[in-house]
Amino acid sequence: MTGTPSILAIDGGTTTGWALWYPGLEKPRAGTIKMPDTQDMGIWGDAFVEWCVPFMELSGVNHVQIEAPIIALHRSEGGAVKANMNEVRKLLSIVSFAQYAAVLHGATHGLTPRGTASKHFGGKGNGPRRELKAACFVAAQHKGWKVTSQDVADALAVLDQYTWAHKVSVPWDNRPLPGPLFTAAAHGTRIDRDNKRAASALTNSALSFDRQTFRGEGK
Numbered sequence: 001m002t003g004t005p006s007i008l009a010i011d012g013g014t015t016t017g018w019a020l021w022y023p024g025l026e027k028p029r030a031g032t033i034k035m036p037d038t039q040d041m042g043i044w045g046d047a048f049v050e051w052c053v054p055f056m057e058l059s060g061v062n063h064v065q066i067e068a069p070i071i072a073l074h075r076s077e078g079g080a081v082k083a084n085m086n087e088v089r090k091l092l093s094i095v096s097f098a099q100y101a102a103v104l105h106g107a108t109h110g111l112t113p114r115g116t117a118s119k120h121f122g123g124k125g126n127g128p129r130r131e132l133k134a135a136c137f138v139a140a141q142h143k144g145w146k147v148t149s150q151d152v153a154d155a156l157a158v159l160d161q162y163t164w165a166h167k168v169s170v171p172w173d174n175r176p177l178p179g180p181l182f183t184a185a186a187h188g189t190r191i192d193r194d195n196k197r198a199a200s201a202l203t204n205s206a207l208s209f210d211r212q213t214f215r216g217e218g219k
Contacts, residue, residue, distance in 0.1 A: 007163070018030060
């Protein structure tokens with residue numbers, strides 16, 4: 001890849017966040033994809049690829065950067081450490097499907113660990129998942145970006161960290177934060193409230209899926 005890249009960042013999940021930047025944009029565009037409610041990974045992957053490849057073609061994307069997921073572990077009453085295997089399959093499959101979509105489109109692709117993106121963008125790389133997401137949410141707001149959900153904030157974190165690490169010239173300050181812009185105890189309630197409002201607003205504007213239609217709007 002030569003010249004300034006056009007970048008699509010992906011934060012995978014049941015609601016997948018995405019962030020897009022290409023030369024000429026003053027700030028990133030971002031949104032979400034509501035993935036189909038199914039345990040069939042074939043349907044799941046087909047839906048993602050059907051959205052992603054045309055989106056890359058329309059946007060001129062030549063690099064896809066994907067958040068490497070952290071698998072949540074839970075301790076059972078008997079003391080055994082377990083993971084929700086349905087969640088594991090979905091999180092890992094999004095990475096594979098995003099890489100596959102990039103290859104189909106002829107784009108390069110890479111992975112960013114969740115902690116690396118959170119540390120750079122939100123100033124906090126370790127701790128409870130909720131706190132890391134909240135740190136990225138507040139950091140995106142601080143930049144003056146419209147953030148509709150924590151999934152969007154996480155995708156923006158991946159995008160911002162990639163541009164800094166690869167010395168991509170962007171029209172915003174992409175230097176890493178020395179620390180989080182909030183304390184979880186003081187701001188946790190407000191973050192939750194913001195996300196409830198965002199979720200309500202997304203009902204009519206976020207990407208939706210059915211067997212015939214897979215459409216969306218970016219912010």
